[in-house]
Amino acid sequence: MLESLTNLWADLQGRLLEIVQPLIHRFGLTEFYDDVPAGLETLTLGILQIAVILLIFRPLESLAPAQRWENRKLVRVDVVYTLLNKLGIIPLAIFLILLPLNDELMEFTRTVGFVLPTVEQIIPWLRDKPLLLFLVYFLLYDLAGYIWHRAQHGLPWLWALHSLHHSQRQVSTWTDDRNHVLDDLLFDIYLAIVAILIGVQPGQFVAILLLGRLIEAFSHVNTRFGFGRVLDKVLVDPMFHRTHHALANPAEPHIHDTNFSAVFPIWDIIFRTAHYDYKQRDSGVDDPVADADNGKGFIGQQIAGLVRLGRAIARSFSSRSARPTPAE
Amino acid sequence: MSCARWASLVAGALTSAALFAMPVQALPETAIVLNSDEASMSVVDRQSMTEIERIPVGREPHHLILTPDGKDLVVASTVTNELLFLDPVTARERKRVRNIVDPYQLGYSPDGKWFVTAAYRLNHVDIYEAKDLRLVKRLPLHSLPSHLTFSADSNFVYFTVQGSNQVAALDLVKQEIVWTIDVGEAPAGIHVFPDQKRLLVGLTGEDAAVVVDLATRGVSKRIVTGKGAHNIFKMPADDKRVLITNRVEGSMSIIDLEKLEVVDTIKVAGGPDDVDFSPDGKIAWVTQRWRRRVAAVELSTRRILGTVLVGRSPHGIYINGPHTVSRSVLPPPERSDATAATKR
Ligand SMILES: [Zn+2]
Numbered sequence A: 001m002l003e004s005l006t007n008l009w010a011d012l013q014g015r016l017l018e019i020v021q022p023l024i025h026r027f028g029l030t031e032f033y034d035d036v037p038a039g040l041e042t043l044t045l046g047i048l049q050i051a052v053i054l055l056i057f058r059p060l061e062s063l064a065p066a067q068r069w070e071n072r073k074l075v076r077v078d079v080v081y082t083l084l085n086k087l088g089i090i091p092l093a094i095f096l097i098l099l100p101l102n103d104e105l106m107e108f109t110r111t112v113g114f115v116l117p118t119v120e121q122i123i124p125w126l127r128d129k130p131l132l133l134f135l136v137y138f139l140l141y142d143l144a145g146y147i148w149h150r151a152q153h154g155l156p157w158l159w160a161l162h163s164l165h166h167s168q169r170q171v172s173t174w175t176d177d178r179n180h181v182l183d184d185l186l187f188d189i190y191l192a193i194v195a196i197l198i199g200v201q202p203g204q205f206v207a208i209l210l211l212g213r214l215i216e217a218f219s220h221v222n223t224r225f226g227f228g229r230v231l232d233k234v235l236v237d238p239m240f241h242r243t244h245h246a247l248a249n250p251a252e253p254h255i256h257d258t259n260f261s262a263v264f265p266i267w268d269i270i271f272r273t274a275h276y277d278y279k280q281r282d283s284g285v286d287d288p289v290a291d292a293d294n295g296k297g298f299i300g301q302q303i304a305g306l307v308r309l310g311r312a313i314a315r316s317f318s319s320r321s322a323r324p325t326p327a328e
Numbered sequence B: 001m002s003c004a005r006w007a008s009l010v011a012g013a014l015t016s017a018a019l020f021a022m023p024v025q026a027l028p029e030t031a032i033v034l035n036s037d038e039a040s041m042s043v044v045d046r047q048s049m050t051e052i053e054r055i056p057v058g059r060e061p062h063h064l065i066l067t068p069d070g071k072d073l074v075v076a077s078t079v080t081n082e083l084l085f086l087d088p089v090t091a092r093e094r095k096r097v098r099n100i101v102d103p104y105q106l107g108y109s110p111d112g113k114w115f116v117t118a119a120y121r122l123n124h125v126d127i128y129e130a131k132d133l134r135l136v137k138r139l140p141l142h143s144l145p146s147h148l149t150f151s152a153d154s155n156f157v158y159f160t161v162q163g164s165n166q167v168a169a170l171d172l173v174k175q176e177i178v179w180t181i182d183v184g185e186a187p188a189g190i191h192v193f194p195d196q197k198r199l200l201v202g203l204t205g206e207d208a209a210v211v212v213d214l215a216t217r218g219v220s221k222r223i224v225t226g227k228g229a230h231n232i233f234k235m236p237a238d239d240k241r242v243l244i245t246n247r248v249e250g251s252m253s254i255i256d257l258e259k260l261e262v263v264d265t266i267k268v269a270g271g272p273d274d275v276d277f278s279p280d281g282k283i284a285w286v287t288q289r290w291r292r293r294v295a296a297v298e299l300s301t302r303r304i305l306g307t308v309l310v311g312r313s314p315h316g317i318y319i320n321g322p323h324t325v326s327r328s329v330l331p332p333p334e335r336s337d338a339t340a341a342t343k344r
Helices: A002-026 A036-063 A073-086 A089-112 A130-154 A156-166 A173-177 A181-198 A206-219 A238-244 A266-270 A298-322 B003-016 B333-343
Strands: B030-035 B040-045 B050-056 B061-066 B073-077 B082-086 B093-098 B105-108 B114-119 B124-129 B135-140 B145-150 B156-161 B166-171 B176-182 B187-192 B198-203 B208-213 B218-224 B229-235 B238-246 B251-256 B261-267 B272-277 B283-288 B293-298 B303-309 B314-318
Touching: A002 A036, A002 B303, A036 A073, A036 A089, A036 A173, A036 A206, A073 A089, A073 A173, A073 A298, A089 A181, A130 A156, A130 A181, A130 A266, A156 A181, A156 A298, A173 A206, A181 A298, A206 A238, B030 B061, B030 B073, B050 B303, B061 B105, B105 B145, B114 B145, B124 B145, B145 B187, B156 B187, B166 B187, B187 B238, B198 B238, B208 B229, B218 B261, B229 B272, B238 B272, B251 B272, B272 B314, B283 B314, B293 B314
Parallel strands: B061 B314, B187 B229
Antiparallel strands: B030 B040, B030 B314, B040 B050, B061 B073, B073 B082, B082 B093, B105 B114, B114 B124, B124 B135, B145 B156, B156 B166, B166 B176, B187 B198, B198 B208, B198 B229, B208 B218, B229 B238, B238 B251, B251 B261, B272 B283, B283 B293, B293 B303
């Protein structure tokens, strides 16, 4: 099954490239030959995900909603985020911005010849157990994501950007991609560094790749449907992630500082940030400034995020200068 | 958090590992294929046309070459800066050499003295002592030095410099770049004519190969082949004809080096890149980089006998046998003499 899927996918990519590469050739962009396949694959995967969202996740929101909304007005802007991301527009912009940095990074790693041992070198036993090895890598990257997500909530200037993701009162399957573009960019830089440390190569288990991405879109679905009390300790489901999006209140001021994991709840369980109480709560942020994102469009939210970032940075400087010097 | 993007990377990472199938078996009827977008090589059974094994190697392996004695196959991983020495028949690892910086293209001088690499991404070329792989000289070559070939007397290495549309000549005696000339858009494959007086250069940014006259250091002829003209290989047991892959066109052209014209064209889709020939010289095995496959093409009928799914972006390919293009030393002298005789 897996092989025929890989086959199908490889042929689809091949055929698309046979259409796109001649255009690249015609416009004299030969230096991008090697980048086109990855870009095209990202785009096709994005289209596939949008199809799954429309055909499965959206119906689920209508059939078994967790929260009932009078209308879905606030959701619309998240659809824009999803399209801009999954159709490759924001990723392409970030790719072009990071191109010089990426070259530097690549030049550095190649010059040094980074040969950090890979997982299968450390544990050769895993070599002939591809699925298990896959799982180990998947867990490691999920851990890296978990750490970043903790930082997003713990560092005021990162929270200034990430609060845009949390400000949504109507969390839906489209909310997954609602992030400040600068937040995406910083995360990509972080990820590039992680990739050097852990090692990463494009693979061919597209079926599993899709699964990973879809779990995250699924975790934002506005639905009562979950994986059940055993499986929801294994994989993140909507109930689990909904708690992370909960609106903080005087009784639970840090309710949103739980359930950080994107795919595997094990990291929250290990680091004691997991919160399973199966209570439905309202979503959003208890900060009126960030809450004002609701009702704004894409551009408005991006500007608001930058303003918040500016203030957070200014605050950190003023609080530092206000501190008494250690000599006194 | 921005999950979608990282998840794709994650999942990708993981797959690296995937598919290391089946225990090892020495099968002579194989082709070794480098999956350049991964850290693996595929061993393909040419009889059953299936991938029988996927062996982990360093990251982003692109090209390979036989040692001068023909006893080892050298696989170069560009990101992890390592050379893997394999048994060319069984593909078993014999040794690993580290600290060979960005070994994209590689070759041994015909006299077996030097080992030369082109660091495509780092814009330099390296000369190593062949016997112990000690770095002797590093020369900057801007930008994107991509393919290389040696003169028969081992005095020169000719490089295509893809980013600056040039061909550069490295004098191995003086150990310096002695000249560079403009040849056209994105030059790639490079081949020395049997008379040692001219070079044939594939222009990937165009649809042609050009002949460079070494005496005048100028382009003397342009041969239209197909869009994305790329790498060039000597035909089996035939010094007078070469095969050139046209990556964008999805074809291979056979060029007669005496008539300086295309004498045959074979359709192979999917960005055909590198080629090696079966031991009987009748079948060309071609890496289809965009389709993750290798194709077996019967030269006499121009028919594709079959394709085999391998890893991502398959690039270098090796078939153990007398017609492999990965041999670093010259063909036996009697054959060169014969060529000279027919010329006269
Ligand atoms: Zn969060």
